[in-house]
Amino acid sequence: MIRQATEKDAEQIAPLIEQAIHEIAETLTGTQEKEMILERLAWFVTQTGNRLSHENILVKELDGRVVGIVITYAGFDAARLDEPIKRQLREWTGRDVQIDQETEGDVYYLDTLSVDAAYGGKGIGSELLQAAADEGERCGLRAFTLNADQTNAGAQRLYRRLGFVPVKTLAISGGQFDYMERPYST
Template sequence: MIRQAQKRDYQEAAVLIYDAIHDIAHALTGEKQKENVLEQLGNYFIQEKNRLSYRNCFVKTVDDIPVGIIVAYHGKDAYELDEPIRTHIEEKTGKEAYFDQEADETDFYLDTLSVNPQFGGKGFGTELIQSMTTYANEQGFATFSLNVEESNYKACKLYERLGFIYKKTITINHHLYHYLVKTLS
């Protein structure tokens, strides 16, 4: 079943998000140790407003346990959604926080997609993308975008099969990503 995420999903969500974004999770939390990164990702998840808030997530569940997650929001909201994260980083480090722009302001943006490896190959990632695509379309968005690391050929093929088309290459946290866009009806 796919459903809107709930605060109680925070532990599984933190692990799934970490599995998808690795070093970006360290940058977003200001933490070096995985245990601390997971704790802060969980804290972000239960907050009402930031990019990783449960409000921006759908989860795929098996026996009501989240085994997959998709995080998405409108690109025009990205800077505002990052404000609590920037504040946390600045308080923790004493330095100004800066994040690369991941989404065009006109696109509904798929920030993170992750499925527990024990449930890989079952189509759960595709189900999550299709659910969020339907949601974006129902909300009246014209385009749905995502980034995929250049070297992740398997994911590139999946996204192309689902109708996403290459638009440009961008840099996120010192890595090159293909920015793909799907036009919604």
Template sequence: MIRKAEKQDGNQASVLIYDAIYDIAHALTGENDKEKVLKQLDRYFSQERNRVSYHNCLVKIVDNNPIGIIVAYAGKDAHNLDEPIRSHVGEITGKEPVLDPEADITDFYIDTLSVNPRFGGQGFGTDLLQSAIDYANAQGYPTVSLNVEETNVKARKLYERLGFSYKKTITINDHEYHYLVKQI
């Protein structure tokens, strides 16, 4: 079953998000220690408005536990959704954080997709992607986008099989990503 995320999913959600975005999670939290990163991701998840808020997430449930997550939102909202994150990181580091733009403003943007490795290969990632695409379509978005690391050939093949195509290369947290878009 796939459902809207709920605040109480935070512990599992933070681990899934961390597993997917690792070094970006460190940048988004201003923390270097994994446990501190996970605690802050859990706090973000429970908040009402930021990029990884439970409001922007769907979860795949198996045996009453979230084993997969997709984080997605309107590209036009990305800058405002990052405000609480920029504020927190600024307080932690004492520096004005720079968060690289990840989405075009016209797209519905899939920020993060993660499935617990124990449940890999069962189509749960595809199901989560399709749920986000269906949601974007119902909301009237003409395109859905996501980023995939240049070296992640397996994921890129999955996305292309689902109709995503290369648009450009962008840099996020000093790593090169292919920005893929699907017309819906």
């Protein structure tokens, strides 16, 4: 079953976020300590109004367990959704932290897609991706977008096969990413 995430899913969602975004998780949590990263990611999931909030997450649940997630939001909401994260990072670290802008405008942005390794190869990622794409289309946005790490050849092939086209290169938390989009049919 794919459903909207809730605050109660936070402890299961945090490791899936960390697994997918690595260095970006360090940036968003202000630490490199794995236990602290997971704790802080889970905290953001329980909150509202930020990019990692349960409000922006769909989960795939099997046997009462979250086995996959997709985090999405409209591009024009990206800067607003990063502000609570910046404020919290200032509180945790005592300094202002720069968060690289990953998207903007009239698009539906796939921030994070992650499946528990034990459930890989079962089509869960594709199912979550399609559920997210459908949601963006219902919102009436012009395109579905994502960032694909340039060093991840498998993800690059998958997204191109699914109709995503690179439109620019972005630097995010020190890595190089292809910003890719797939227009919605109007």
